[in-house]
Amino acid sequence: MSKLWGGRFAKQTDSLVHQYHASIQFDMRLYNQDITGSIAWAKGLVGAGVLTQDEANTIINGLEAVRSEFANETFEFAANDEDIHTAVERRLTEIVGPVGGKLHTGRSRNDQVATDFRLWVMQATRKIQQHITELQHALVDSAAADLNTPMPGYTHLQHAQPITWGHWALSHFWPLVRDQKRWEQVWTETAVLPLGAGALAGTAYPIDRNALAQELGFHDITPNSLDAVSDRDFVADFLYAAAMLGLHLSRLSEQLILFSSSEFGFVTIDDGYSTGSSLMPQKKNPDTLELTRGKSGRLIGNLMGLLTTLKGLPSTYDKDLQEDKEPVFDTFDTLTLALPVMTGLIQTLRLNPDRMLNQLEPNLLATDLADYLVKRGTPFRQAHSIVGQVVQLAEKQKIRLTDLSLADLQTLNPAFAADVQTVFSFKSALGNRAIPGGTAPAALAAQLDAARKHIN
Amino acid sequence: MSKLWGGRFAKQTDSLVHQYHASIQFDMRLYNQDITGSIAWAKGLVGAGVLTQDEANTIINGLEAVRSEFANETFEFAANDEDIHTAVERRLTEIVGPVGGKLHTGRSRNDQVATDFRLWVMQATRKIQQHITELQHALVDSAAADLNTPMPGYTHLQHAQPITWGHWALSHFWPLVRDQKRWEQVWTETAVLPLGAGALAGTAYPIDRNALAQELGFHDITPNSLDAVSDRDFVADFLYAAAMLGLHLSRLSEQLILFSSSEFGFVTIDDGYSTGSSLMPQKKNPDTLELTRGKSGRLIGNLMGLLTTLKGLPSTYDKDLQEDKEPVFDTFDTLTLALPVMTGLIQTLRLNPDRMLNQLEPNLLATDLADYLVKRGTPFRQAHSIVGQVVQLAEKQKIRLTDLSLADLQTLNPAFAADVQTVFSFKSALGNRAIPGGTAPAALAAQLDAARKHIN
Amino acid sequence: MSKLWGGRFAKQTDSLVHQYHASIQFDMRLYNQDITGSIAWAKGLVGAGVLTQDEANTIINGLEAVRSEFANETFEFAANDEDIHTAVERRLTEIVGPVGGKLHTGRSRNDQVATDFRLWVMQATRKIQQHITELQHALVDSAAADLNTPMPGYTHLQHAQPITWGHWALSHFWPLVRDQKRWEQVWTETAVLPLGAGALAGTAYPIDRNALAQELGFHDITPNSLDAVSDRDFVADFLYAAAMLGLHLSRLSEQLILFSSSEFGFVTIDDGYSTGSSLMPQKKNPDTLELTRGKSGRLIGNLMGLLTTLKGLPSTYDKDLQEDKEPVFDTFDTLTLALPVMTGLIQTLRLNPDRMLNQLEPNLLATDLADYLVKRGTPFRQAHSIVGQVVQLAEKQKIRLTDLSLADLQTLNPAFAADVQTVFSFKSALGNRAIPGGTAPAALAAQLDAARKHIN
């Protein structure tokens, strides 16, 4: 069987050109969606009076036979199968005879491929959401296990204020909540049925598009046939949601890479999630995390590529749009491997609370010292400046902030009194931040509860 | 007054470094939001027992005085005003004296700037949505005015099937509906209050964050203080929504540039929306459209820049995040100019229905010819092939498809009969596509109604 | 055989993690380079006194046997072959026994993979350059065949001034000359040998790195071992050169898509380079060109991905760098298909000089009319303005510029005389632009000569 469109052509396509145009090597991943969509279409054609019920049954049985061949990996591709739609229809017709040639009535590959691809993206989105939920569980469990285990908090990678592991772990949970919303939006935008748009102007057959949508699990139908075959917003939304997820994972990875260095030593990555060096026998590398961080580039690149491809397209369907699938497949494969690997890594991560405690040094309490002065009536701006001088004095004396004598403190401000010692407690520093979202035990417990509600 | 953080430093900042760090040249656009946020914070500090009501009143009046100076353009910047927050607090303290130094109690620039910026983005989003609505009105009006004016429809920039101007104009309306949803999502994600997160660990003062949120028009508060100062998802969402809007405008522009060429001649751009050449006296260029198409690059670049900046950041707040504002301001300025300009261009666009009609050639009816055979029992796949040969035959005879003799047609397939002439009508070709979203008058009227409902 | 680095590990790698880390599915393309590099290394180890000549011979013969297995597609991968380096060494040791374990002495995968990949990129660059040259030949041939065939020239897609097909075709030749220079630069930057850098600090064995470089076809050695294992500039340069080439092809494609539309009709694409529609029997789509235009997005996305991956990497070799290969392979595969396809399309393109001539309308001569006035003493700025009014007058009278009466012209400016008719010749308009790079026959002949010199 020749191409679907050969009638008007005097010459065969150049073989390199055939290879250039062929999408079968990647769009065969759509076989299931293509067959499901075609079965729905066959039913629609009965309603439209194009097929008899018998013809439709023959076609549907034939399509299920083709599906089995794919599922059993016995499907044999022909040299002329330029895409999955061609391959399925070619094989269908081999199985059921000329009636197979009626299936494409009133349909174009333009609306067909948009439908198939939306179906695939809808399912892919659900799978990614599930993987995100699993990672969220791992983070919540890690937070719960060490909710109040103290560690230094950082801004600018400098010691800032004491926080806890639970606080930190949950700070990587909430970005995933935003990701979930974004993916939900992807699903909603994708689940709008283009079938019936034909090549561009709408099919000339009275198909019930709403029934088709219901049958295929779409929540709505596209309102304009030209836009229906042209619209790839759902693809961009998918790639953007993935890029954002990748960014969140890159930041989580970066922080854990730092925490697992010799110098920090806050965490130990499980042997099952590390690899070694071909030259240096002592190495245990956090390269699972490095790969995840690195792959954020790939995800952003996939988004960038599609946006550029879409820019300035002149008509409803241009062949440029064939470039929409590979970045999505690559993105899906990347995420469905990266997410469970990251989940496993978090689940098996071991904390070293001693190393974390070891880094809790008095400078982390400087804000509390300023608050001490504020409570004694010093305007904050002045208190900040005084404590800045306290820090400098300690540095000059090469001692710790907490080892300055009261007399020294009082030379900088007379409001310092003996009870200043009460400030120098990491426990109370943590407890003071009892505001929602803060680091105090009760606030963290409430936050953990809220997080659990999100994923259950 | 010196910098807000100078106490601990033995040396002044190098002057080039000061210039490098300064954000005042762009973040002064946040003055209004900064003052509004500070007034709310002052009220919050009363509730938390940090300020007396009198102190708060003094501060609030002072802040309003500062706001007036900005509004009247009498505000004078000082050399040390490294950012808008510093500038406002510095001036406040000049006006109200040392009590001004109490305003920053329990607050950090980390949560302050996040709050200010979210407020700005919330307002910017609403303005952009309004501009989109206006463009939608222009497209709907254009569609309504020529709902059934026939023109060739294109795929691959080749004549495909007849459509109408109304159908075409609405095909650029629906992408804007998707844009509106995206911007609504931006607003929702942005309107979550970070204030109270302090530098990273939460403020140590019992501020009522929910009351703050209500006062400032946020619908929720951030659940984790570390994430609150680190999260720039709302910025990425803003830039992504803009990139998608820019893509849609680039495709609309591209098509109108083609339509206004000598070769197409479908539309005439109003003189008020065109410019000429410095060398060639006859030129009237569609350069408004070219600028819009070109600016889609800038919008995508702004998104890519931010995503790269965010990649792999190691801690809660890193100064890299200061790079978040300029792309947003540039994007806002671009869209709030491009959108009304495009609206005006559409409103003043003149159609040349004769030129459009002139391009309606019989090949556009080939699908209808195949459908003719299908109705007479030929499977579509075979009908498609036969009509392909019909097209080839006409080309060979150098005549139009519709000028082939019945005898010629019958040599290709005996099913052709005298009534084949009924196929050769653009009006009936348009009318045949009566499916929702299709090109038939009733379908278009329904679509126009649906579009109007969306914007009213 | 287990992993190359397992000695220090108490636990096996998780299987999903193994899959995450594995690069064998794509880096097996480096097998030839890996073996060539290893043979050179074995020779180097003889010079360094690590291997005896006999041991080296055994290893080299073993490596050649492995190469044959790859070439004959009889090589069998083992489950633990995480990358091509592991696979080759594993198989080598199976063939030659324990002496195979001596090959990796003083070498790390860090310098090994950088060497292999540079070798691959050097060869890939040469292949791409050859394909570009072929496309340049096709453009030169097309230019030569219709060097002086007139057509309208465009700016802003509006008729501007008359040009010729030869002029136009050569305008797409010179960007490829710039591309060639860029690729030459890629080759030069790539051909610097990192081998000997070890993991990061340099090998501890006295290998003659310059001899290695010479043996492997590199023109220099890397000057700093830390930089040697970290540097991926050559990869970015490769992807950037490809993105620029892709842009040039996208512009060529866009123009030919326009030229092959019904409305322009300047060219006919050969059937062998077009495809049809599954629904519309009459369609012949320029989708080869659309694919090429669309693929510019993919090429830019590949560049963007790598740049983001490289951003902010913290140490010499981080596993993020493993993400460097797939974008390069994808880019190479894209270009080595797109380039010959575009070459074939140009070679088989048919011009329709009548359609081009048909679009040569008098407005294209407006600049020449202004020049006429300039020669009679009117300052150009004023002449431009007068001719603008001439154009407007013709539009108002609904006649062609050239059909205005002399009296009409003289009402706008008395300098117009009877000889103004001499201006109204496309031939002389073309001939007037005799400056180097211009559109006059002699200038074009010289340009064609220069172009030919570039590629011969």
Place this chain on the structure above:
Amino acid sequence: MSKLWGGRFAKQTDSLVHQYHASIQFDMRLYNQDITGSIAWAKGLVGAGVLTQDEANTIINGLEAVRSEFANETFEFAANDEDIHTAVERRLTEIVGPVGGKLHTGRSRNDQVATDFRLWVMQATRKIQQHITELQHALVDSAAADLNTPMPGYTHLQHAQPITWGHWALSHFWPLVRDQKRWEQVWTETAVLPLGAGALAGTAYPIDRNALAQELGFHDITPNSLDAVSDRDFVADFLYAAAMLGLHLSRLSEQLILFSSSEFGFVTIDDGYSTGSSLMPQKKNPDTLELTRGKSGRLIGNLMGLLTTLKGLPSTYDKDLQEDKEPVFDTFDTLTLALPVMTGLIQTLRLNPDRMLNQLEPNLLATDLADYLVKRGTPFRQAHSIVGQVVQLAEKQKIRLTDLSLADLQTLNPAFAADVQTVFSFKSALGNRAIPGGTAPAALAAQLDAARKHIN
């Protein structure tokens, strides 16, 4: 005076449209280049017989007067000055009268703006190169001052092998050498004169383009007039060179941010190059480095924006190209601030050799231990595995590698002998890597010499 092209237009441009099209707010930076280019053009017009020498002198003096107004900041813009070219010609004509209207003879803004912009980019490139050289000097000086100061070397941010500060500092020098080559290429590609190309087809006046090129400092003239007005490769090359430079700076910054953390503590950033916190009085943040790291996003975004803008442009000059200047100006401003700031930071950086020494732990010698076995005849692959077990044994015993007893070592391999202690010296580990590019004192001295030669 009205617009340069108003003659043919019946209506004024809409005011918002005027604002949309105006480039004067950014292209006024080209005033110097525009005037220089116009002076050369005036001279060229004398040679072509269009201007008398007297007219040319009048124009040139007028242009110099305009230049003075700009230099003295007394130039007054008019409402209709849509771009710098219009503004200069408008003012020129005010000064010299109608003869000013002759300047634009045979020239178009298309070739004029390309010439102006290339001149600007040529000068900008030279300035950036100079700034890079200064940073290279700072790195070389830092390397020289601590050429052999030992520190841990990292791969995967894990301790790998001992290196020295000099080795590390130079590893950031050589990427800048590659940058210099890239910028040199930018200069060469930019310095090709487009003037004389006219609007697209070449000027109709016999201007000596080669003389113009020489006068303006270009090394060649463009070979094809259509390409000349269309080509923005030099802009992309500029932005790409900047993106790569930004990447190199981002990696340098990332490493210094790590090194200045409490946990590493290898370096202290000078107070003049740090800033503090508005809330936390103890903070001294490496935010100069964070800004530099963050700005790599902006530089990449600028590149991506331009590439997208260029994609698929349909004709020689489209107004989309007006989007070429802002990213270049922003990039230039970013680099000419970031580079000297980074130079100053490096010059004032203080090393803490004790902290670096403190992190030199025995695991860093594991490779040397494997080499010890290799010298005693064990194949490297086996030696690697044995030392892996040595590391594991030490971990199990919770002692340092170097504290294992000889007996313990010999249980793992009998080849270990008493002289194994000689391996446990960081000095000899450093000295062993004497290969070019390696870490031994002589190799480093040679490398330092080579680096100095590059910049002197």
